[in-house]
Amino acid sequence: MIRSSQPGVRLRGLGKDYGARTAVGSIDLDVERGECFALLGPNGAGKTTTISMLAGVVTPTRGWIEICGIELGSDPYAAKVKVGLVPQEIALYEELSALQNLRYFGALYGLRGATLAERIDQSLEVVGLRDRTREQVKTYSGGMKRRLNIAAGLLHRPQVLILDEPTVGVDPQSRNQIFSTVRALRDAGTTIVYSTHYMEEAEALCDRVAIMDAGKVIASGTVPELVAAHTRDEVIIELGGDPAAVAEASRAACAGGATLHGGSLLHIGPSSRGLGSVIGGIEQCGAVVVRIASHQATLENAFLALTGRALRDEP
Amino acid sequence: MIRAVIAKDVGLLLRDRGALLSLFALPLVFILVFGSIFQEGPDRNEARPVAIWFAAGDARGAAIAGALAAAPGFAARTAGSPEEVRQLVATDAVAAGLVIDPDRDAAIELVIDLAAPLQARGPLEGALTAVVLRALVPAALRIEARSPPGRGPPRAQASAFQIAVPANAVLFGFFLALTVATSLGSERRTGVWRRLLAAPVLRGRVLVASLVPYFLIGIVQLGFLFGTGVLVFGMEVAGSVSALVAVSLALVYCAVSLGLLFASIGGSERQLGAFGSVVLLVMGILGGCMVPRALMPAEMQAIGLAVPHGWALDGYYDVLVRTGTGIAEVVPAVGALVGFGTVFAMFGVAWFRFEE
Numbered sequence: 001m002i003r004s005s006q007p008g009v010r011l012r013g014l015g016k017d018y019g020a021r022t023a024v025g026s027i028d029l030d031v032e033r034g035e036c037f038a039l040l041g042p043n044g045a046g047k048t049t050t051i052s053m054l055a056g057v058v059t060p061t062r063g064w065i066e067i068c069g070i071e072l073g074s075d076p077y078a079a080k081v082k083v084g085l086v087p088q089e090i091a092l093y094e095e096l097s098a099l100q101n102l103r104y105f106g107a108l109y110g111l112r113g114a115t116l117a118e119r120i121d122q123s124l125e126v127v128g129l130r131d132r133t134r135e136q137v138k139t140y141s142g143g144m145k146r147r148l149n150i151a152a153g154l155l156h157r158p159q160v161l162i163l164d165e166p167t168v169g170v171d172p173q174s175r176n177q178i179f180s181t182v183r184a185l186r187d188a189g190t191t192i193v194y195s196t197h198y199m200e201e202a203e204a205l206c207d208r209v210a211i212m213d214a215g216k217v218i219a220s221g222t223v224p225e226l227v228a229a230h231t232r233d234e235v236i237i238e239l240g241g242d243p244a245a246v247a248e249a250s251r252a253a254c255a256g257g258a259t260l261h262g263g264s265l266l267h268i269g270p271s272s273r274g275l276g277s278v279i280g281g282i283e284q285c286g287a288v289v290v291r292i293a294s295h296q297a298t299l300e301n302a303f304l305a306l307t308g309r310a311l312r313d314e315p
Numbered sequence: 316m317i318r319a320v321i322a323k324d325v326g327l328l329l330r331d332r333g334a335l336l337s338l339f340a341l342p343l344v345f346i347l348v349f350g351s352i353f354q355e356g357p358d359r360n361e362a363r364p365v366a367i368w369f370a371a372g373d374a375r376g377a378a379i380a381g382a383l384a385a386a387p388g389f390a391a392r393t394a395g396s397p398e399e400v401r402q403l404v405a406t407d408a409v410a411a412g413l414v415i416d417p418d419r420d421a422a423i424e425l426v427i428d429l430a431a432p433l434q435a436r437g438p439l440e441g442a443l444t445a446v447v448l449r450a451l452v453p454a455a456l457r458i459e460a461r462s463p464p465g466r467g468p469p470r471a472q473a474s475a476f477q478i479a480v481p482a483n484a485v486l487f488g489f490f491l492a493l494t495v496a497t498s499l500g501s502e503r504r505t506g507v508w509r510r511l512l513a514a515p516v517l518r519g520r521v522l523v524a525s526l527v528p529y530f531l532i533g534i535v536q537l538g539f540l541f542g543t544g545v546l547v548f549g550m551e552v553a554g555s556v557s558a559l560v561a562v563s564l565a566l567v568y569c570a571v572s573l574g575l576l577f578a579s580i581g582g583s584e585r586q587l588g589a590f591g592s593v594v595l596l597v598m599g600i601l602g603g604c605m606v607p608r609a610l611m612p613a614e615m616q617a618i619g620l621a622v623p624h625g626w627a628l629d630g631y632y633d634v635l636v637r638t639g640t641g642i643a644e645v646v647p648a649v650g651a652l653v654g655f656g657t658v659f660a661m662f663g664v665a666w667f668r669f670e671e
Contacts, residue, residue: 055513058670080515089506093323095330100323107319108514136330152510 006069008033008160008191009054013063015215016049023049024215026063031208033068033159036182036192038202040303041212047195048088050212051164054193055085068159068191081109084158088165088195090145091152094138098129098148101137102155109156116155123151127181143174150181160191167201179205199299209299213307223299231301235268235275237282238291245286252281264290316516317524324498324528334494338536342487343543346479350548353475362390365443366403366426369415375451376415379423382450383413388442401426411439413447423447434610466637473636477551478607480544481631484537485624486595486604488566491533493591495574499525500584518669526571533567554633554640562630562645565652569623572656575663598622626651 009031016024024046031037039047052058054065056076065072065079072079092101102120106112111119124130127147137145146166153161163182167175182205186192196202202209203223210220219226237253239246250260258278259267268278282289328334367383369376383391392409394400400412404426412426427440502508502525511521541559544550552559577591599605601615602624608616619625630648633640 052509052670055509057509057512077515080513083513085510085513087506087509089504089509091506091510093327093507094505095327096323100326104319104323105510105514107316108511108516110515 006066007031008035008068009037009193010066011050011054011063014050014053014060014065015062016046016053016058017061022215024053027217029210029217029220031160031191031193033191034186034189035208036186036194036206038206038209039193039195039212040197040199040202040209040299042197045197045212046215047197047212048164049215051085051162051193051195055083055162056080057085081156082159084153084156084161086150086153086161086163086166088168090149092137092145092148095136097136098124098133098140098151101148102152105152106155111155119155119157123154126154126184127151128177141171141174143170143177146170146174147177147181150178154185158190160193161185162193162195164195165197166194167196167198199303203299211303211306218306219302226302227297227299229302230305231297234295234297234301236291236293236295237266237268237278237289239264239266239282239287240290241288242286249282249285249287252285253278256281316520317527320524321528321531324532327498328532337490338487338494338532339539342483342540345483345487346476346540346544346548349483350476350479353479362388363411363439364390364392364409366392366394366400366409366412367415368394368397368400368413370417373415373417375419376417378450379413379415379447382446383443386442386446389446397424404428411443413443462637474550476544476548477632477635480540480548480550481628481635482604482607484540484544485566485602485627485631486599487540488533488537488627489570489573489595489598489624490592491529491536491567491570492574492577492595493588494532495526495529495571496577496587496591497584498529499575499578500582500587504584512669522575522664522667522669526575529571529574530567533570534563537563537567550635552634553636553638554644555642558634558640558642558645559631561642561649562627562634562652565630565649565656566623566627569627569652569656569659572659572663573623575667576659579663579666579668581668598624601625603628620651623652623655626655 007030009029011027011029014024014027014029015022027050029037039050041047049058053060054067054072056072056079060073067079067082070079070082093104096104099120102123103116106116106119121130124133127150129144129147129151132140132144137148140148146169150163150166153163166182167178170178179201182192182194186205192206194202194206206223208220208222209226210217211226212218219230221229239249246264250264250266253266253268254260256278257269259269261267266278268275279289365383367376367380369380380391380393383389392403394403394412397414400414403409404412410427414424414426416423425440425443427436427443429436499508502511511525512518514521516524541550541563545552577587577594580587580590582590601619602608602622603611603619604624608619608625608628611619620629626648630645630652633644633648637644
């Protein structure tokens with residue numbers, strides 16, 4: 001049953017256990033059609049398991065998935081036709097040429113003859129890889145392999161494209177090329193689910209972000225929403241003047257949540273009192289504000305606030 | 316889809332020198348070496364030199380010397396003394412020697428290296444004993460060898476290539492199982508398997524489609540080896556070609572199923588390669604690919620039928636050596652191979668982890 005007004009992806013109570021270990025707890029998510037949605041989290045957060053369930057590669061232990069209104073569990077064939085998967089690994093036959101790879105993967109979706117040739121041509125065009133298509137993939141650079149990996153997921157023109165860590169191990173030029181491809185696909189109306197542990201990719205590419213940790217979605221929304229809800233800009237104040245006054249001002253600021261570094265640097269973080277209140281307290285103590293530097297809050301700060309650790313930390 | 320998978324796997328095979336080597340080149344080298352050794356060795360239909368001494372005027376000695384000269388398998392050489400006979404044997408100038416004492420009540424001395432392997436010494440000792448008996452007993456006691464009912468006689472003496480070709484075809488034919496297992500392992504490692512599972516195709520169909528090309532490759536491999544055996548090495552096929560094809564199809568089915576079983580056990584490609592090679596070599600040895608089962612002790616001959624290699628070799632031996640062997644005669648071998656293959660496939664499917 002297809003409901004045209006349905007989101008591109010809908011997950012309800014989705015979870016996966018491997019024996020006694022829960023890889024993904026229970027996820028509820030909606031990804032609107034034409035939206036680029038990031039699953040952000042450290043290694044082991046459950047992103048790949050979630051994506052694997054979404055692509056029909058792994059059977060969920062609980063919950064259900066809808067792709068463009070089609071429930072994956074009840075009609076996997078119809079749902080899978082609408083999904084393109086770009087696995088985290090370079091999922092290609094390195095001994096074959098790009099053309100041979102794409103012919104094979106296209107045939108899995110029932111493409112053949114002139115249609116297959118046309119789709120191969122278009123997919124290679126999208127990822128900017130029309131040269132050297134008859135050479136063995138093993139002769140390609142890492143970036144070229146990544147782009148070909150994406151092309152193989154585009155052949156059947158999926159309405160939902162799932163990209164699992166698509167820029168791991170690529171050079172900046174290839175990364176920019178992949179970004180351009182993702183933006184072009186989103187602009188063309190493709191729903192994109194983009195898994196990454198690179199904060200800047202989620203910020204640069206995606207309309208909304210779900211932060212995953214330990215198999216759960218711990219927050220979701222647009223990047224500004226997440227930053228506003230879970231962090232705020234940080235300020236560093238350098239104190240000067242009479243040492244006794246500096247010490248008293250520091251004590252007062254720290255009592256309000258600020259932290260002191262090197263005897264004269266006050267760090268005003270998300271949990272501190274407001275900046276005006278802190279500066280007022282400093283002046284009351286007779287100390288002098290020598291310098292003020294501000295740092296804009298980022299998704300990284302929000303992630304730190306939500307999980308208590310940096311994104312690149314191992315789980 | 317099947318056509319695309321076949322095109323893909325044939326393309327991969329043609330670029331995989333290691334697989335080509337183990338499936339086609341290596342068995343050919345083994346066939347050439349083993350076939351040539353035994354074709355040109357002492358078991359070929361060449362007369363084996365045997366020294367004999369008997370005293371002048373000794374009627375018994377003359378009768379035995381006459382029988383030895385008439386025996387097709389021996390080249391008699393008369394020595395000047397008993398000691399010369401013994402020296403000729405000691406220096407390997409002759410295979411054995413007979414010293415006929417002029418005293419009719421004395422034992423006839425058979426000079427032969429008693430430390431030689433029984434497989435080499437036994438037939439020679441038995442044949443020479445028979446020659447002596449044939450010279451001394453009445454003609455009425457002579458024995459004529461015949462095949463039992465249902466066992467067709469050979470068109471001629473089985474040639475070395477009629478043994479070497481099937482032995483290596485079976486040994487290396489089953490190595491196809493390793494190719495199947497490592498190929499599936501590679502698809503898992505590279506993430507291609509995830510891509511296949513994401514496609515709108517039933518999982519069982521994905522698995523079957525992954526195996527079909529190897530079935531065809533196995534048929535091509537056996538066709539190549541037996542074809543080379545016939546055309547290059549002059550190997551005869553005494554039975555029917557349809558029986559040869561039936562055994563080969565059953566063998567390939569069994570090997571591909573075994574590959575699925577290996578893949579279901581899991582592990583890295585390197586682990587699969589090491590584990591699978593050992594298992595296949597042991598199976599080959601037990602089944603008679605290295606040493607014919609007929610030369611093994613009775614218990615080992617029975618154990619050889621606990622692996623599919625033994626049944627495959629029995630089937631091939633009947634087809635290649637026995638005249639009149641048709642489909643009906645190889646039904647036991649084909650049935651056993653299909654049975655083994657089905658058991659391997661059942662466990663392989665049951666244990667195969669699609670979502671690993």
